Amino acid sequence: xxxxxxxIYFLDVxxxxxxxxxxxxxxxxxxxxxxxxxxxxxxxxxxKDAFMESVWPDSVVEDNNLDYCIxxxxxxxxxxxxxxxxxxxxxxxxxxxxxxxxxxxxxxLEPALQPPNAQNQQIGFFTTSDGVRIAYHIGGQxxxxxxxxxxxxxxxxxxxxxxxxQWLSEVMRHNTLVRYDQRGSGLSDWNVSDFSxxxxxxxxxxxxxxxxxxxxSILGGCQGAAVAIAYAVRHAERVTRLIIxxxxxxxxxxxxxxxxxxxxxxLTLIRSGxxxxxxxxxxxxxxxxRPDADSVEATWLNELQRVSSSPENAAxxxxxxxxIRVLDMLPKITCPTLVLHSRDDGAVPVQEGRLIAARIxxxxxxxxxxxxxxxxPGDAGWEQLVQEFSAFMGWHEGxxxxxxxxxxx
Numbered sequence: 307x308x309x310x311x312x313x314i315y316f317l318d319v320x321x322x323x324x325x326x327x328x329x330x331x332x333x334x335x336x337x338x339x340x341x342x343x344x345x346x347x348x349x350x351x352x353x354k355d356a357f358m359e360s361v362w363p364d365s366v367v368e369d370n371n372l373d374y375c376i377x378x379x380x381x382x383x384x385x386x387x388x389x390x391x392x393x394x395x396x397x398x399x400x401x402x403x404x405x406x407x408x409x410x411x412x413x414x415l416e417p418a419l420q421p422p423n424a425q426n427q428q429i430g431f432f433t434t435s436d437g438v439r440i441a442y443h444i445g446g447q448x449x450x451x452x453x454x455x456x457x458x459x460x461x462x463x464x465x466x467x468x469x470x471x472q473w474l475s476e477v478m479r480h481n482t483l484v485r486y487d488q489r490g491s492g493l494s495d496w497n498v499s500d501f502s503x504x505x506x507x508x509x510x511x512x513x514x515x516x517x518x519x520x521x522x523s524i525l526g527g528c529q530g531a532a533v534a535i536a537y538a539v540r541h542a543e544r545v546t547r548l549i550i551x552x553x554x555x556x557x558x559x560x561x562x563x564x565x566x567x568x569x570x571x572x573l574t575l576i577r578s579g580x581x582x583x584x585x586x587x588x589x590x591x592x593x594x595x596r597p598d599a600d601s602v603e604a605t606w607l608n609e610l611q612r613v614s615s616s617p618e619n620a621a622x623x624x625x626x627x628x629x630i631r632v633l634d635m636l637p638k639i640t641c642p643t644l645v646l647h648s649r650d651d652g653a654v655p656v657q658e659g660r661l662i663a664a665r666i667x668x669x670x671x672x673x674x675x676x677x678x679x680x681x682x683p684g685d686a687g688w689e690q691l692v693q694e695f696s697a698f699m700g701w702h703e704g705x706x707x708x709x710x711x712x713x714x715x
Contacts, residue, residue, distance in 0.1 A: 310345050312401040313386055313447040313482065315346055331382065333661035336361055340375040344389065344399035353396040386482065387444055390428055400428040402445060402478065410426040427465050429493060432516035434509055436500060441493035442486035442513060446478025449546070450522035451699070454510060454530035455488035455624060457613035462493065480701045481523075486513055490623060491615040500623045503529075507536045514544075523547035523699065528654070528679070529558075532630045539635045549638065549698065551646040551677050554658045555636060556663075558627040569628070573621045578580055580617035589611060595679040596655050597599045603682070636665035643669040644698045648687060653679035670698070 308319035316325040319342055324331045332339065339361040343352060357372050376397060380389055388401040433439050443461050464485075465471050477483050487494040489509060490501060503666045510533050514522065521545050526534030531553030538545040572586070572590075582587055585608040592599065592607040599607060643666050647659025656673060663671035672694050676687030 308346075309405060310348075311404045311447075312345065312348070312388065313383075315383075317341065319346075329338075333382075336371070337375050337378055339374050340372070341379055344379075344397065345403055348399045348401065348403040351392055351396055351398050357396070363663060364591040376547075378623070384442075385520060387430065387517065390430075393427060400430070402447065426464070429461060432513065434489070434512050436505070436601045438489045438498055440489060440509060440513060442484060442517070444482065444484050444517060445474075446480070446482045448481045448516050450484065450697075450703055451477065451481040451523050452484040452510075452514060452519070452522050453486075454524060454526040454531055454533045455506065457528055458491050458611060458620060459485075459487050460492040460610065460614045461485060461487055464615055472695070473683060480696075480699065484513075484517060486518070488623075490619040496616060498619065498621060501626050502618075503532070503536075503626055506626075507540075510537055511541075520544065521546050522536055523549070524555040525549045525551070526553065527551040528553055529630055532632045535632045535635055535639065538641060539638045542638075542640050545641045547644070547698065548641050548643040549695065550643065550659075550662060551681075552648060552651060552654055552659070553662065554627075554630070554654050555633040555662050556631050557629065559653065560655070560658075569625075575624060576621040576624070580611060580620060585609075585612070596682065596685075597652060597677050597680075598685065600684070633661075633665070636662060637667065639666045639669075642698070643671050644694065645671045646674060646681075646691060646694065647671075648674045648678055648681060651679050652677060670694075 310317045314327050315325075318325075323340055324333055324341070340357065343357060343360050349688070354369060357672055361375075362371070376389060376391075380387075385387070386401065388399055390398045392398055392401050395490070407680060413680075425612070427443060427445070429441050429443055431439050431441055441461055444460065462539075465474070474483065488506065490498040506529075506712065523542055524534040526532070526549070526702075528551075531550040534548060534550065535555070538548050554560070559569055575590060579586070586606075588608045588611040589604070590630050591611060596603065596607060614620075615623070645659055645663040645666070647654075647656050649656055660671065663669045674681055674690055675685030677686050678685050678687070680686045681691050
């Protein structure tokens, strides 16, 4: 039996049929055969001579025949970017491919929790209008969900953390998930001059255009949620759902006695301490964001801060936080919105979440029983977050089982 599932597509090799959301797409001979070769070798480099032997076994054809088939398949599968070009060598099918067994359940061809490497998480890049190279990843199946930036992120380092990878894999069972590293961090360019909020929103706009996305949901936490809010107001026709987690709408830290001095002290600590091998300076942020993290997670968060960005870039990013003001945009949001916030968040007070929800018409506000700014597996509020998230996103598969605790070794 040669049947494969990827994204919203079902490929039946024996019957030579391709279905998209259960509607048949007619592919003429060589187009179908080219897609078959790609899907059967998902995740592997297929060299041009292998295509020639399989698709044109009895003919002598030029490379442009293959190039034409690849071009047509990309148009067919748009907006998903499932076919990667390996210059001068061939092509690789980068979608997560599954095959149904006799009982109708799915068998993973490549388990999502295998040790990460370049073969199971294909990183793409695009260049912004001001010349900055941005790294992004697209994976999974179903309706598109785009996750905006964190203060710091690193696509590869995040994927190496088993519990985080397990959650990302769960999301990608239901949604096509788009993640990216913001300018100045992760796998994106670090040599950056503009960290302004307006430029950050522009990066998001250019990302979704580069990925060919038309309609999608957005997930945003902290300052990334402000990016999501700004985009949802400016491009309301493209946003289907909005999830806001632990954010502020009128600058951070909140205005008050000593606020400016507090911010300057934190920036000094970042600039002077983050580049050192001793994690003591970075532990300040780990404790602020995840006060109940165990030693394994705390070590990981300390290292995330070190590998994700330079001390100067990290400081310049957070120095922009007081300028992030989206309060007046909130009443203009028209899509269904879920607002999540930890009850005892030490970084952004829960009052910020309540204010945001009150200003978005029809939004749902959920106060999580947690002290964490970044609610994660193992946290007191994690199970409720997963339940609210899955219900809001329409994962119609019954109750989502809490993730197992697994070793980070």
